């Protein structure tokens with residue numbers, strides 16, 4: 018018996034998708050600092066985000082257009098639409 022490499026254990030699928038679609042699709046960004054949510058320390062960012070509107074879209078990292086009305090903020094990503102929340106008074 019020959020010891021052929023098996024194709025079943027790799028994460029790659031069709032060769033024609035290579036280069037077109039990154040293998041990791043679930044990358045999210047920090048809504049406050051815009052850096053990768055998986056890297057670095059975002060403890061302070063999370064505190065900011067709990068109290069204020071985000072600056073960046075967590076999906077595509079576009080800068081959000083933020084409007085605040087009273088204590089409610091609305092952040093709009095051109096691609097991913099609208100998110101809203103409440104401004105927490107410190």
Ligand SMILES: [Zn+2]
Nearest residue numbers: 047050059062
């Ligand atoms: Zn951050």
Ligand SMILES: [Zn+2]
Nearest residue numbers: 074077094097
């Ligand atoms: Zn977006």
